[in-house]
Amino acid sequence: MRDIPYAGPSDTNDFDRLSPDEMAKAMYEYQLLGECFETVTDEDMMGRGWAIDNPLILVEGHADNLRRAQRELAAAVALARNQGEPWAAIADALDVTESDARSAYDLRP
Template sequence: MRDKPYAGPSGTNEFNELSPDEMAKAMYEYQLLGECFETSSDEEMMGRGWVLENPLILIEGHGDNVRRAKRELTAAVALARHQGVSWTAIGDALDMSRAEARARYGTMD
């Protein structure tokens, strides 16, 4: 888990021109993003400033990733079931109950 974002990069003046309200808004937006990018360093987060200007780019990209991950997960569950893996083991791997896993992916049986 990454640390909470700090007030800004050291050794730069990119925030010097911001009013206190603009600074507070920018830092809140970085904090919101920081909760999503748990493995990114503070410096990497500050480099993602473009996301603040157009978060739809981020939404579209992650939407594509989610759809791909769902397809891959569905295929992985089908393969596991084909190989005889129990619904209990699949549920454990997905951090859900056996019943939840079977309800979500059970049409493959």
């Protein structure tokens, strides 16, 4: 998570000739864009402003990443269970209750 919200590039003309309302909207959109890439540095955010105009590309990309992460997490839990880890330890690692861990990842019939 970013310590300071991303507010867009500082050396750009993106905010030139905008009304105060338009500038506030642009700043908010840049802040949301920064939250879409919370592990990316401000310098590496340069060139990603196009995503403000095409946010569904980000939604699709993050949805793909989420599905992959969910599959990988399920496999990691299965490996932990196969190695004899108790549900309580898995729940602690997931930061959920044991009941929630079991209901989400116990694949036994």
